[in-house]
Amino acid sequence: MSSTYSITLPDGSIKVVSAGSTSLDVARSIGQRLADDAVAAKVNGELIDLTRPFDSDSTLELLTSKSPEALEIYRHSTAHLLAAAVLELYPGTKLGIGPPIKDGFYYDFDRPSPFTPDDLEKIEQRMREIRDRDLPYERRLVAKPEGLKKYEELGEPMKCELISERAGDIFSEYTLGPQFIDFCRGPHVPSTKRIKAFKLLSIAGAYWKGDEKRQQLQRIYGTAWFSQKDLDEHLHKLEEAKRRDHRLLGKQLDLISIQELAGPGLIFFHPKGALVRKMLEDWMREQYLRRGYSLVNTPHVMRESLWEVSGHLSHYADNMYAAIELDDARYRLKPMNCPGHILIYRDKQHSYRDLPVRLGELGTVYRYERSGTLHGLFRVRGFTQDDAHIFCRPDQIEDEIVNCLEFAVDVLKTYGFHRYKAEISVWDGGKSGKYDGTPEQWALAEKALHRAVERVGLEATVMADEAAFYGPKIDVKLLDALDRPWQLSTVQFDFTLPRRFELEYTGEDGAKHQPLMVHRALYGSVERFFGILLEHYAGAFPTWLAPVQAIVLPIADRHLDYAKTVQTQLEAAGLRVEIDARSEKVNYKIREAQLQKIPFMLVVGDREAADGKVAVRTRKGGDLGARAVAEVVADIAKLVADKAPTE
RNA sequence: GCCAGCGUAGCUCAGAUGGUAGAGCAUCUGAUUUGUAAUCAGAGGGUCGUGGGUUCGAUCCCCUCCGCUGGCUCCA
Numbered sequence: 001m002s003s004t005y006s007i008t009l010p011d012g013s014i015k016v017v018s019a020g021s022t023s024l025d026v027a028r029s030i031g032q033r034l035a036d037d038a039v040a041a042k043v044n045g046e047l048i049d050l051t052r053p054f055d056s057d058s059t060l061e062l063l064t065s066k067s068p069e070a071l072e073i074y075r076h077s078t079a080h081l082l083a084a085a086v087l088e089l090y091p092g093t094k095l096g097i098g099p100p101i102k103d104g105f106y107y108d109f110d111r112p113s114p115f116t117p118d119d120l121e122k123i124e125q126r127m128r129e130i131r132d133r134d135l136p137y138e139r140r141l142v143a144k145p146e147g148l149k150k151y152e153e154l155g156e157p158m159k160c161e162l163i164s165e166r167a168g169d170i171f172s173e174y175t176l177g178p179q180f181i182d183f184c185r186g187p188h189v190p191s192t193k194r195i196k197a198f199k200l201l202s203i204a205g206a207y208w209k210g211d212e213k214r215q216q217l218q219r220i221y222g223t224a225w226f227s228q229k230d231l232d233e234h235l236h237k238l239e240e241a242k243r244r245d246h247r248l249l250g251k252q253l254d255l256i257s258i259q260e261l262a263g264p265g266l267i268f269f270h271p272k273g274a275l276v277r278k279m280l281e282d283w284m285r286e287q288y289l290r291r292g293y294s295l296v297n298t299p300h301v302m303r304e305s306l307w308e309v310s311g312h313l314s315h316y317a318d319n320m321y322a323a324i325e326l327d328d329a330r331y332r333l334k335p336m337n338c339p340g341h342i343l344i345y346r347d348k349q350h351s352y353r354d355l356p357v358r359l360g361e362l363g364t365v366y367r368y369e370r371s372g373t374l375h376g377l378f379r380v381r382g383f384t385q386d387d388a389h390i391f392c393r394p395d396q397i398e399d400e401i402v403n404c405l406e407f408a409v410d411v412l413k414t415y416g417f418h419r420y421k422a423e424i425s426v427w428d429g430g431k432s433g434k435y436d437g438t439p440e441q442w443a444l445a446e447k448a449l450h451r452a453v454e455r456v457g458l459e460a461t462v463m464a465d466e467a468a469f470y471g472p473k474i475d476v477k478l479l480d481a482l483d484r485p486w487q488l489s490t491v492q493f494d495f496t497l498p499r500r501f502e503l504e505y506t507g508e509d510g511a512k513h514q515p516l517m518v519h520r521a522l523y524g525s526v527e528r529f530f531g532i533l534l535e536h537y538a539g540a541f542p543t544w545l546a547p548v549q550a551i552v553l554p555i556a557d558r559h560l561d562y563a564k565t566v567q568t569q570l571e572a573a574g575l576r577v578e579i580d581a582r583s584e585k586v587n588y589k590i591r592e593a594q595l596q597k598i599p600f601m602l603v604v605g606d607r608e609a610a611d612g613k614v615a616v617r618t619r620k621g622g623d624l625g626a627r628a629v630a631e632v633v634a635d636i637a638k639l640v641a642d643k644a645p646t647e
Numbered sequence: 648g649c650c651a652g653c654g655u656a657g658c659u660c661a662g663a664u665g666g667u668a669g670a671g672c673a674u675c676u677g678a679u680u681u682g683u684a685a686u687c688a689g690a691g692g693g694u695c696g697u698g699g700g701u702u703c704g705a706u707c708c709c710c711u712c713c714g715c716u717g718g719c720u721c722c723a
Contacts, residue, residue, distance in 0.1 A: 106718095114651060204718030205650025212720055216650050219718070247715095251658080260696085260714055319721090365723090370648050371714090373721065383723065490723075525723040556680040583680065591684035605682055615682080623683050 008059045017054060024050040024190060027062050038062045039070035039194070040187045047073070049139055049187040065226040075100035077137060077188040078127075078198050078224040083107045084180040085126035086220075089119075095182065096158050096208060096217050103234060104223035108206055110158065115203045115218050123220070124200045130177065131195050137188035138175045147171060151183065158208060159183045197231035198224035241482055246531040247376040249539040253596060255547070256377065256530075265374045265381030267527050272547035275576070277530060279545050281362055283414070284386050284523065291407060293360040293388055298340025300364065304330040310339040311500055319367045337363035337387040338494070338519060342501050345391050350505035355515060356396050360388035362526065377531030384526040390518040391503065394444060397516055401452035401474070401491060404520050408476050408489035409456065411522045415533060416542070416645040420478040420488075421459040424449050425466035436470050437495030445493040445516075446472050470496035480536040488529070491520040540597040540619060544640045551598045552579045552614070553589045555605035562609040566602060569629050573637045594619055600636060620646070 007015045007026055015026055023041035027034045027050065041050050042061040047069065050062075063070040079098035086093055086109055096108030109115075115123075142150070144167050151159045163171065163183050174184045176192070189195065200222040208214040225231040242248075250256040255273030258266065269277055288295055304323055307313045312320065316335060323330035334340065341359040350357065364384045373379050390400050405422070412420050426446050427435045435442070449472055453460040460474070467473060471493030478486050494517045497503075504512045523529035533541070543549050550570055554563040563579050570577040578598075580589045586603060593601045602614040613626040638644075 117652075202717055203651060206719045207649080210719070212649065216719075218650080221718080258715095264714070367723090370721075372648065372650095372719080374715095379722075385723065387723095487723080521723070523723090528723060553683085555682055558680075585679095585681050585686065586683060587681090588685055589683090594684055601683080603683065607682085617683060 005054045006057045007054065008057075010059075010061050020053050022051050022053050023048075023060055023062060026060060034062065034064070037064040039064065039067075039189055040073045042069075047187050049137070050190050051136075052139065052187075071226065072100040073187055074189055074195070074226065075105040075224045077192075078195050078222065079105040079107045080137065080174065080176055080180070080182060080184070080188065081127050081130060081192060081195060081198075082123065082200070082220060082222060083109075083182065084130055084176045085123050087180055088130070089123060089126055092155070094158060095156055096206075096219075097162070098182075104201070104221060106206075106219050106221045108208070108217040108219045110208075110215065110217050115220065117203070120200045120203060120220070124198075127198070127200075131192045133177070134191050134193040135177045136191045137186075139186055139188075140173050140175065141170050142173055144169050144171060147173070147183070150181075154181070195224065196226060197228045198222055199231060199235070237482065241484070241535075244482070244535045244538045245376075246378075246534040249534050250377070250531075253539055253547075255534070258376075263381070264371065265369060265379070267377060267380055267382070273530070275547040276533075276541060276545055277526060280523065280526060280530065280533075284362065287407065287410070288360040288388070291358075291403065292356075293358040296341065296344055296359050296361050298334070298337060298344070298361060298363060300366075301331045301333055302340070304332050306339050306343075307332050309500055310342075310497060312336065312339070319369070321366050321368055333366040334363070335365050335367045337361055337365060337385060338389055338497060339501075341387075341389040342497060342503065342517075345389075346501060346503060350391070350515070352393055352505055352507050352513075355505060356390050356392035356400055357515075358388055358390045360386070363387050377527045377534075380525075380527055383528065385521045386523045386526060387519075387521050390520070391498075391505075391515040392518070393505070393507075393513075394516060397445065397518070398448040398451050398455075400518060401448050402455050404489075404491045404518070404522075405452055405456040405458060405474065405476075408491070408522050409458070411489065412476070412478055414643060416536065417478045417480065420476055421461070422453055423463050423466075423475045423477060424453060424460050425463045425468075425473050425475065427467045427472060428465040432465075434469055435467065441493075441495050441516075442472065445495075449474050449491075449493075468492060470494045480532065481538070482535075484535075486532050488524055488532075489520070489522040490524065491518060493517070494519050540599075542639075542643070542645050543599045543636060544643045546597075546599050547576065548578050548596065548598050549576045549640070550578075550600035550602055550636060551589075551593045551596075552577065552602045552604060553586055553593065554579070554581065555586050555603065557583060559604050559606070559609055563604050566604060566614055566629055570633055570636070573633045575633070575636055575640065590617065600632075602632065 003019050004016050005019065007017055009015065015029065017026060023043065024035060024038065027038045038050055040063045041048055042063060043058045076099065079100065083095055083098055090111060094110040096110065098105065098107030144163065148160055148163055151163060171183065172186060173181055174186055174188055175181050200220055202221045204219045204221065205216045206219040207216055223231065223234055225234060253272065254270050255276065256270060257268045258264065259268055285295060301324060304313065312335065320335050321333040323332055344359055345357055362384050364382060366382045369379060369381055392400050427442055430439055453474065473490055473492035475487055476489040478488055480486060498514050498517045503515055505515050507513045552563040552566050554560050560581055567577045567579055580593065590601055597619055599619055601617040603617060604614055608614050608626055613628055614632055615626045616624040616632055618624060
């Protein structure tokens with residue numbers, strides 16, 4: 001063994017170190033600041049502890065707080081700190097897993113009595129105490145049989161399970177203080193004093209290994225950041241998200257409600273909400289017609305035998321409402337629109353010349369979702385899909401997919417989303433046998449998806465083995481104003497239904513062929529899309545969507561008549577206008593209009609009435625001064641016509 | 648569905664370690680006639696989510712159910 005190693009740094013410089021030296025030593029030799037900032041080391045491409053000695057000539061990259069990988073390691077170390085605190089406070093608690101996640105970490109625990117919110121504070125306090133003890137995260141190597149025995153003696157059955165499944169002959173474990181040991185790959189920060197800013201956020205139940213047949217554990221979620229400032233920013237962002245919550249805004253702006261008497265997961269659109277929804281639907285229907293779709297309508301309940309043919313009864317029954325018994329048969333509420341559209345396609349013969357046939361519908365479907373999963377407008381039991389099915393020939397599919405994707409991108413742009421990407425979900429090549437359809441069909445469809453993404457210029461990632469069993473798909477995901485991801489549009493091939501329903505068209509050769517079927521929804525669910533928009537705009541819908549686009553605010557009762565003439569002029573231009581005729585001060589009326597996020601407030605008093613003007617105030621720009629009514633009408637009308645993203 | 652927390656006036660919330668409840672906003676009435684984010688006064692409004700149990704007495708303690716919230720699982 002050599003007594004020195006040469007360590008190559010990212011800038012190409014080489015440090016020669018003696019055996020036994022660590023990355024931390026190298027960092028110190030460069031500067032104490034770097035040593036303090038370094039979280040872990042990447043040695044020969046492998047993430048390891050700063051305190052692990054070199055055992056060969058190596059390349060070294062020091063991960064500092066600027067690296068995303070470092071933040072994960074840091075959060076993982078914070079999770080260990082959490083577990084150590086829990087074991088100190090509640091001896092006998094059994095450990096599950098404690099990984100870093102987006103924005104934080106969690107740790108799963110098994111103990112007879114659940115944690116309470118008060119416990120959370122105690123645990124956080126104890127974490128700070130342990131942190132201040134400046135304990136090292138020490139890595140040890142253990143032989144598997146010996147280790148298994150040890151964890152069994154420690155009373156850690158879940159750790160034993162993990163070790164038997166995942167560990168090699170020799171595995172690593174990390175200690176923190178005299179008591180805490182965790183089977184863990186690492187790496188970790190060198191010591192607890194490195195952990196600066198964290199907060200425990202919530203307690204939740206979670207099944208061991210995500211399997212609801214296994215025991216349920218207590219999961220504690222927390223967040224951790226390199227600085228108090230980052231933590232504060234994150235907490236602030238959580239507050240902002242809360243402020244924008246569509247359930248809150250939906251109530252405040254009197255847009256929607258969910259009525260206990262009617263049932264959970266069922267949405268009531270109030271007058272203003274229904275108006276916004278109408279705008280979304282009108283836009284979509286207009287686009288359908290422009291883009292060569294035919295609009296159809298299909299029934300909400302249909303015979304159970306239809307769902308037998310479609311296969312929903314065997315594959316999807318758990319999500320379907322129970323049958324309704326009528327005189328002649330059992331009927332089912334539709335969970336999907338496809339079979340209805342297929343029946344329309346099948347109702348007549350098709351020539352290859354007729355294709356593609358594009359049948360679209362804003363179809364309301366009902367699905368039984370488990371009660372615990374319901375969430376505002378985002379997860380409901382009755383919702384309306386902007387659903388269409390395209391029946392086409394093999395030579396047409398690429399163009400059809402391109403059209404769908406262009407359409408999807410138009411949706412995003414129209415509603416002010418500028419950051420999005422696509423995910424192509426493909427099969428496993430047929431290895432598992434769980435996918436329907438022939439290899440030729442899969443190859444054809446997947447090729448079309450790839451080429452279409454390329455042609456449209458969408459950024460896309462390929463998700464292997466993520467396809468639906470009936471065909472590959474493209475999902476479009478977007479980031480909203482708060483950088484939160486949402487799944488929106490989906491374009492899916494379906495090899496199963498054309499076969500089940502024996503769909504056909506007559507080809508050029510006079511023979512019968514089976515058409516390809518594409519299922520696509522762009523808003524996804526109108527209700528959910530409405531909720532996404534509500535949060536994206538924080539309730540301040542752009543003028544073209546705003547349920548009330550302008551409100552006329554007379555200063556005194558004597559201005560009411562003039563206010564009405566102003567309203568009439570705006571309405572003549574097709575605008576949605578209200579008058580606040582109450583005997584209140586302007587300040588009061590402005591405050592209310594502002595809270596209702598009405599884009600334009602038009603104040604009228606003696607001066608305006610005399611000059612045929614209105615004093616314009618926008619919800620964002622404040623008082624803009626008096627202007628002629630006709631000009632204001634024209635400006636607002638133009639914003640509406642342009643579907644301008646803001647006022 | 649499961650785990651945990653929650654459910655008090657239309658809304659946001661207070662409250663009593665068991666003796667049938669209160670504020671602000673909103674609503675209604677009256678006064679005020681107002682110039683860019685809340686004018687003043689008065690009044691009405693609650694079987695304290697539901698059903699049961701314990702108790703002399705329950706909104707409070709216990710159980711059931713319903714709903715909501717955070718997760719798990721699932722997904723548009």
